[in-house]
Amino acid sequence: MLNKSFCWSSFANAYLRENSNWDVTPHTEGLKAISIRLDEQHHLLLPLHYFSNLGVHGFTGDVLLQSNNTQTSIEFEQAIRLLMPRADKSAAFSQSQIDEFITQVLQSQRFIAQSLDNHPRLAQLKTGPLNFIEAEQGLLAGHNFHPAAKSRQQLTDDLWAKYSPEFAAKFKLVWLRVSKSIVVGESDGDSLDGYLSELVSQSAPQLLSKHNDQYAVIPMHPWQWQHLKTLSTIQMLLNDLLIIELGEHGLAWSATSSVRAICQPDVTFQLKYSLNIKLTNSVRTLSVKECKRGLRVFDACQTNKYKKWQAQYPEFNVLQEPAWCGLSFNGQVIEQSIFLFRENQQLNHKNESLVLATLCQLPIDDEHHLLLEQLKQVSLNKQVTLPEAAELWFKKFSEQVILPLFDLQANLGLVCLAHQQNIVIEFNQGLPFKTFIRDCQGIGFSTLGVEQFSAYCKDISGEIEHHWSQDQISRYFPYYVIINSSYALIAALSMLGFGDEQAWCNKLHSTLASIANSAIDPICLQQVLQQPHFQCKGNFYCYLTGDNENTIEDPAIIYFDMPNLVAQTDQQER
Incomplete structure (x- = not known):
């Protein structure tokens, strides 16, 4: 039912x-x-x-x-x-x-x-197993603390069905032949032209002959291309034949839960587009500064310092965004045309991989829950009771997902605002096995991070715009990693009848406390372990204002205090 x-x-x-x-x-x-x-x-x-x-x-x-x-x-x-x-x-x-x-x-x-x-696979969404794309397209209720979690302004019903993940949408891209004089972008490692050539050869090989020294062949999201064609700058570029529309070609791509990020299992990279659509609180367009964040994170993750850290957490992966591309007019970037490349090869689309938000969403019916199905697998494979399976599952989750995020912040100064829609977990016999963190636009550097990486990465310094202050880290990092992600999982476990929320918070406290004494920058971690309150984002009133969250001058104004249950055990002892 x-x-x-x-x-x-x-x-x-x-x-x-x-x-x-x-x-x-x-x-x-x-x-x-x-x-x-x-x-x-x-x-x-x-x-x-x-x-x-x-x-x-x-x-x-x-x-x-x-x-x-x-x-x-x-x-x-x-x-x-x-x-x-x-x-x-x-x-x-x-x-x-x-x-x-x-x-x-x-x-x-x-x-x-x-x-x-x-949804064509609704029955499967209730019980699994789901691969990466199926889970991405199974987030039907959206953010569990948003008044209009699935609002889709600017999209009519027929376009909802065509481009939204909730309808298991797949679509071909619109391809453009573009003069390289108006192509802008950056890349690390390979040249941008190399990324584009690889993308064409894998996704629309019949167009590869049109990519040469003078012209690049680039893909556009079909909805965004229709929007771009209303801009006078794009119209002039079309009239001057600096852009030639080639139509829809090649493989069909799947919309992921973010709508603007799309995936094709046979292509090395996922693509993330600017979309002039207001989804929840934000109009989802990319900026050059956001794309540069991805390149800086890529640089940091190539260093020996990062690789030495990752050796402690070999199954924890940041999905890199090593290149971006867009169009320009008279030397100015048309930001609404930007798309970026995101690593795809680390995700095994055949294994069971769930975005945390889909795993934690409220049950579609009264008999099933994806998390319960995971626990049943653990119970069967480990020959333990369901409550014991829940203990094993949460221990793995805490150690494989949440602990590395805090260790990365406290010991390397990389701050991942990893909300539950940007955490993908790959499972082995029902237990969390690998963690993939995506969205490098939501990764910043603390002062420690700048100190750790500036000597090895030419574009990382105290002047970068995502060098975050201690106040910013203390506000945003616990909100995304604890309130948005950890609390959602804990509530799901307790709603299923496996222990109470405070007991799970106590266990998370113990896991995080294990690195407290060794942390180079312990401030945020100590606040999580000891302070009675977090700052929580107020989606209800933010959405009621009608403002675009991405353009609010001081986002702190939409945050308010809420109790920190992770610290409660520590406070009781003190």
Whole structure:
């Protein structure tokens, strides 16, 4: 039976995390409910089958309007319209902002419902096993703390189905023959022309003859190419025959969970495009400075210092982004045309590989959960009980995924903002085996990192824009690695009935404490182990403003304090 709250749980959890007008109340048959106060006579009730101290609640799917002693079942759309005027900060927003917000929330819920109806492998998504692409295209509910986790502004329904991963989309790329006088980009190792030639030969070999000393053949995402053709700069380049459109050719590519990153198993590189689409809080266009981040991370990871560190964690991999390409006009980069190359060869598309966000999303139905299926494999292979399997699984997860991220930050000064959509885990007999971290745009250098790598890498210095201060690291790193990723996994384990959340947080505390005394830069790690609060990103109110998160001058304004359960055991001892 489908989970009745699947389409709206992320909205409800985001609302509850960032608003205060609710409490937990007893409900029927021993269940609890979230009671949200509307006015003196009216409350909204959301019955629970699981209450989470981390905020990842399990709802029964019922929505009840309570008036005195009477309870009436209502649709969630009505609930949203009742809730929004009572939100803590609603007075700060205009009615037009609130109306647009509600429109996008409902659009997201409609999209999730459509993907449940139309995904060609829905039954397999419930139980696995899934390879990399299947898991990427199985993230149907999206961010579990976002009011409109699957909003797709600028995309009509037919384009949703064509380009969104939730419909298992595959499509051919549009190829362009472009004068090399307007091609811009950078690469490390091979030349940019070498990367492009390899890409053409693997993906659309019939076009390779058109790639020569004067012209490059480059691929464009079909949706973005239609957008680019509306720009006057591109129109002039087309009119001057500096760009010649060749049409759709070659292999079909699969959209991954980010929509703008695409994958083809037989091609050495994944591609990540600028897309002028607002997904969740951000318009997803690439900038030159973001592409340069990938090159700096690539350089750092080629050093002996990094290789010596990685020898301690041989199954931990940063997926490199060693080249980027775009178009220019009168010497200026057209950033909306940028795409970058991301390593693909480290992912075995035949093995079971799951993006953490898909593994941790709320169950699609009431009988199955991908994490439970992993635990069943461990139980069978190791001949242990399911609770024992959960202990083994979490130990591997902590040691193979979370510990290396903290060690990398504390001992090399590379800071990966590894949220659950950028962590891919490859499994062996149900246990985490390899970790792949992607999105080098979300990797920065601390002062330690600059000191460690500047002598070996010509473009790494204290002047780079992703040289992050201690305040930035303390705010962003624990949010992404603990709140977004670790808490999601812990809540999923506890929702399945395997221990309580605080016990799992205590175990994570013990794992991270194992490197505390040896850390070169222990500040952030000690804060995670000892401070009573984290700073958490407020997706609910950020989205309500309508602002593009990537262009907010000071992102700190959308963060707020929330309890740090990882530190609770340490505080109790002290």
